[in-house]
Amino acid sequence: MKAVSKTSTIYDVARLAGVSSATVSRVLNEPNRVAKERRERVLDAIRTLGFVPKADAVAKARKSYRKIGVVAPFFTQSSFMERLRGIATVLGSQHYELVVYSIDTAEDLASYVSMLVNTRRVDGLIFLCVRPGEEVIGMLREADFPVCFVETELDGFDCVAVQNLKGGQRAAEFLFQKGCRRPGFVGESTRVSYAVGATEERFRGFEFFFANQGIVIPESRIWIGEFSDSQLDSGIASYLSQGDLPDGVFCSSDVVAARFIRFARARGIRIPEDVMVVGFDNIEIADYLGLTSVSQSLEESGAIAARLVLNRISEKDSPCVVVQVPIGIIARESTGK
Secondary structure: OOOOOOOOOOOHHHHHHOOOHHHHHHHOOHHHHHHHHHHHHHHHHHHHHHOOHHHHHHHOOOOOOOOOEEEEEEOOOOHHHHHHHHHHHHHHOOOEEEEEEEEOOHHHHHHHHHHHHHEEEOOOOEOOOEEEOHHHHHHOOOOOHHHHHHOOOOOOOOOEOOOHHHHHHHHHHHHHOOOOOOEEEEEEOOOOOOOOOOHHHHHHHHHHHHHHOOOOHHHEEEEEEEOOOOHHHHHHHHOOOOOOOOOOEEEEEEEEEEEHHHHHHOOOOOOOOEEEEEEEOOOHHHHOOOOOEEEEHHHHHHHHHHHHHHHHHHHOOOOOOOOOOOOEEEHHHHHOO
8 A cells, every 4th residue: 555645646646546637636526427436446545645635735724614515405496595595694604605515316425425524625514404324424423524414313413403293293283273174285205315205204294193183184185296397287287186175285395385376276276265275394485475384494494504513613522412493384375364
């Protein structure tokens, strides 16, 4: 094995890994563009040589990069953007830069985490709605920067816990109190193994409450499908064409609820007279639509995560913290005044 050199260059890494310097650069900046076998060879060489990129070495000498990374699947969704706004507000006030790593596959997640842990290009990481596997968790436990999870609780990490199960129960309780006795559910399925199954948890809470009232939700009033424009629209259209419509529907997100209301009104179904509708997230559009929604304090949950990371940067040995985000119903016109 080659001896560790404090002055190793990108060319040394390339030679040891048997790749070009351009490939090393891609591993450092866009790891998802490099085949797994080559990427692992480069990362092994970086670890062996103790290589630190020049710009990172300057930051390391200052003992701070002033950068916090955020790792998220499907981050363009409205709920993620509101969380990011909370994170950015806190980081901006402390003069930290926010860097977003969008992941589309489990391999993306593993490669980004491996790259960040091995090169330490950030001062901390926040994971939004990510449920990593054991390999990734193991790498993060070796990281020399703080890590915070939002919507996932893991031992040994700071976490911001979102009570999806409780949110579903609250939505069911609210509709039941409004007279709903034929409940229904519409939501997007969690397609990927590395993401939190928020929809499924919300449905379980919703179903559980009604079961305790002696009400079983038939399969015809449940639709959980793919979150794409075509699949979601066709799924809702088919759902609304059935003869036995629910008198109250809980949608897994406000975006789904907005589409449901649009299709319902196009079919002459009155909201809330014929069907009451409750969404989840309480994003800004909910207020404009008059949509009753379960609030999970999106912006505040992001702000809490940012504060937890910054606090751990200054107090590394303090006990790990789990913060429960409050859940509440914001009642609007979609369920009647």
